[in-house]
Amino acid sequence: MRVIFMGTPDFAVPTLTEIVAAGHEIVAVYTRAPKPAGRGKSERRSPVHEQAESLGLPVFTPKSLKGIAEQDVFASHAADVAVVVAYGLLLPKPILDAPRMGCLNLHGSLLPRWRGAAPIQRAVMAGDERTGVMVMHMDEGLDTGPVGLVDEMPIGPDMTTGELHDAMMRVGADLMGRALAALERQSLEFTPQQQEGVTYASKIEKSETRIDFSRPAEEVHNHIRGLSPFPGAWFELGIGGKPVRVKALRSQIATGDAAPGTILDGLTIACGTGAVRLVQVQREGRGPMDAETFLRGVGTKPDRVL
Template sequence: MRVVFMGTPEFSVPTLTEIVSGGHEVVAVYTRAPKPAGRGQEERKSPVHLAAEAFGLPVFTPRSLKGEAEQIIFASHDADVAIVVAYGLLLPKPILEAPRLGCLNLHGSLLPRWRGAAPIQRAIMAGDRQTGIQVMQMEEGLDTGPIGLGEVIAISPDMTAGELHDTMMVVGADLMGRAFAALERDSLQFTPQAEDGALYAKKIEKAETRIDWSRPAAEVHNHIRGLSPFPGAWFEIELGGKLVRVKALRSTLGQGTGAPGELLGDLTIACGEGAVRLTQVQREGKGAMDAATFLRGAGTLPAIVH
């Protein structure tokens, strides 16, 4: 089939690789435009951009797809189907309708739960015990289209968003490969989403990344692992007479009780109910380290973290 692939981050690359290795004709790859990054602020191409170039595929990086000129270019690819995996731009109706078989999206949740921008993080932050990844037919609504294929993925008690991301990335590529095989046989059946149970996974805001130790330990633990490794849930601790920001990257439920934010030993910190034990942290300006390494370098710790 003639395919337009649309994606941007590392998450999208295995699916692009699956489509190329399946022998399909990828006539165009759409990805976000290069952005300044690093100390030198040099423009950096997206992971999908780099992968597409390695495959020798034509790459398009429009700032928007709302204009008529870009829509004409998109239609000129004469694609059978467009595959969208974490692209990052809104697809207006003329784009959605241009491919013969429409646009298929790989979405990281069990729809209609966690529609939107941050389904992986929100599922863990909510304490969900399972999620999934699904191939969906795109329509104008936000992640409202019918489902063609899906896989359920268990969320273990200490799993981080980064670990779930990496699992979904692999499972999703295989799922899309199977969906393509069914599409070629004209046997991919779509089922409308349930009307009940819709939740929206809004974008993670900076204001919600700080740890609130007054919350129950289970909620704090879910908050930490749902934001790990990026953007990272954080707190402040007094070291050497100044407040230092520390990201909590890994945690588990701890033992003991105390005032919220009270250090109970090692890096076990009291919450509103129960306690959380931090097992991996990242001090501002430093790399990630286990709790023992942090404690050796921190010296005498205060009684309370903020």
């Protein structure tokens, strides 16, 4: 089939590779425009942009798809279907209607739970035990279209968003490959989403990344692993007479009974109920390190309150 691929981050790269390997013709790749990054603020292309160019595919980076000119260019590709994986731009109705068989979206949740921008992070932060990837036929709503294929997977009790992300992008690539094969055979059937159980996965805001040790240990643990590795849940620790921001990247549920934020031993911190043991942290300006290595560098005393 003639396919338009639309995606931006590394999560989308395996799906693009899978579609090419299946023998479909990628007539255009749409991705977000390069952005200034790094100390030199040089423009950095998206992971999908890099992969597309390495495969010799034509790349388009419009800042919006709302204009008539951009919509005409999109329609001129005469695609059978568009595949959308974490693209990052709103698709207006003329874009959705342009491909002969519409637009398929790969979404990282069990819809209708966690519609929206951050479904993987929100599922982990909420302590969900299961999630999945779905191939959905897009409509004008926010992740409201009917579902064609689904692959469920468990979320382990200590699993981070980074680990779940990597597992889902591999499973999702295979799922989209199977969906396109079924679509080509005209055997892909879509089922409307349930009306019950709708939740929204809003974008992660900076204001919610600081750790609140007054919450129960399970909630603190889920908060930490849900924001790991990015943007990272953090706390402040006095080092060398000044407060230093420290990201908590991995944690475990522990036992303890003290005022919230009290260091019990090592990097075991008392919470509103129970405690969490920080297993991996990242000091501001440094790389990730295990708790033992961190403590050798800064030291902490029991009964100190963060």
